[in-house]
Amino acid sequence: MKLLGWNCSARTCARATRLAGWLLLLIPVSADDVKPHLVFSHRIGVDWNNPGQWMNFVAMSPDGATVASNGALPDGSAGGIGLWTFPQGKYLRSILGSPQAFSPDWRFLATDTGIFDLKSDRQVFELSPTYGRLARAAFTPDGQYLALAAYNPNRLVTVKTSGGSRVRTFSTRYTAALAILPDGLTLASGHWDNVTLWDLSTGRRMALLKGAGRYVCGIGVSKDGRYLAAGTDDGQLQIWDVANRKCMHTLRIGYGDVSNPAFSPDGKIVAAGTYAEGTISLVDVSSGAILSQTISMFGCGSVAFSPDGRYLIAPSNGGQIGPKQFDTGGTIRVFPVVPK
Numbered sequence: 001m002k003l004l005g006w007n008c009s010a011r012t013c014a015r016a017t018r019l020a021g022w023l024l025l026l027i028p029v030s031a032d033d034v035k036p037h038l039v040f041s042h043r044i045g046v047d048w049n050n051p052g053q054w055m056n057f058v059a060m061s062p063d064g065a066t067v068a069s070n071g072a073l074p075d076g077s078a079g080g081i082g083l084w085t086f087p088q089g090k091y092l093r094s095i096l097g098s099p100q101a102f103s104p105d106w107r108f109l110a111t112d113t114g115i116f117d118l119k120s121d122r123q124v125f126e127l128s129p130t131y132g133r134l135a136r137a138a139f140t141p142d143g144q145y146l147a148l149a150a151y152n153p154n155r156l157v158t159v160k161t162s163g164g165s166r167v168r169t170f171s172t173r174y175t176a177a178l179a180i181l182p183d184g185l186t187l188a189s190g191h192w193d194n195v196t197l198w199d200l201s202t203g204r205r206m207a208l209l210k211g212a213g214r215y216v217c218g219i220g221v222s223k224d225g226r227y228l229a230a231g232t233d234d235g236q237l238q239i240w241d242v243a244n245r246k247c248m249h250t251l252r253i254g255y256g257d258v259s260n261p262a263f264s265p266d267g268k269i270v271a272a273g274t275y276a277e278g279t280i281s282l283v284d285v286s287s288g289a290i291l292s293q294t295i296s297m298f299g300c301g302s303v304a305f306s307p308d309g310r311y312l313i314a315p316s317n318g319g320q321i322g323p324k325q326f327d328t329g330g331t332i333r334v335f336p337v338v339p340k
Helices: 010-024
Strands: 034-037 042-045 059-062 066-069 079-084 091-095 098-102 108-111 114-117 122-126 131-138 145-151 155-160 166-170 177-180 186-199 205-221 228-233 234-239 246-252 267-275 278-283 291-296 311-315 319-322 326-327 331-339
Touching: 010 059, 034 278, 034 291, 042 066, 042 079, 059 311, 066 331, 098 131, 108 145, 114 326, 131 177, 145 177, 145 311, 155 186, 186 228, 186 291, 205 234, 205 246, 228 267, 234 267, 234 278, 278 311
Parallel strands: none
Antiparallel strands: 034 331, 042 331, 059 066, 066 079, 079 091, 098 108, 108 114, 114 122, 131 145, 145 155, 155 166, 177 186, 186 205, 205 228, 228 234, 234 246, 267 278, 278 291, 311 331, 319 326
16 A cells, blocks of 8 residues: 555554654644644554443543543453553553542542542442432542432432532432532533533522533533533534633534533643544634544544643544544544644
8 A cells, every 4th residue: 555655564554644643743833723633543452352331431640641441351351440551551450330430630430339449449438329320420629529410319419529428419300411610619410401500519500501402411611610511412512601601602513422521621622522423523612613523433422631632532432443444442542632
């Protein structure tokens, strides 16, 4: 095959393409010319041995040195959380349970059954028997409290992370998404046709961000708390000015459930994945323009930026990763975010 007119093997061309993506990071460009887009780099983890479980979660540690996913593990099992070094992809260890959220400092992990202390390597509280079946979870910025969305019955609950004791219960609506704003005082919850903002300390409803027209199944907030992004169950993405309670943009990025959107560290772009066709999208926050999209053919349930904003990671359930490249799924896909 040929790459830029040179004859090369498929492996050599793949390496050259990857090198070109890395070199793009080093080319100085004018700030006005920068339009970030995604270039596939490599995968972390192991391919599925039993692809019966959907991979829908990835996260990156605040120091950018570790990534987590609920994909396949080296022992051939599925259903736990795997931890890997980044960007090398060296396997570290696994934790039992289905992941919901890491605390911002990565001290605690909320799973479908309990709160796990990664420092002491033990579960500090069992959630499911006390609070019912969990749908979503989100930690406060200091990691001291956890907000839970449970169903059967539907309710929102805040608990103390250290022991799981209940602080407050409020709302009886079905909740499909949760996020806590950087102020540590405001909870955003996704429902039919709206995002509701709550005062965490009192449980008082502060505002309704209405107009989604569908269930809001994903919520993300910029690091400075200025913007909120909400994704619906039919592939729409909204970007809100939180202080002014104003919807800045509404656009379609796919046709299935939108993952929790992730803002870049500088708050200028937001990334989100869709479950149905596996599209990963980068959207300009100020203009609402789609800057880049990559399609894997199978669902993308989660995305996360590296702390420096140079990489985006997403789960792979198999499918296309390049013009003629495919994988079987169960791994984390790594995308450098490069200027176009």
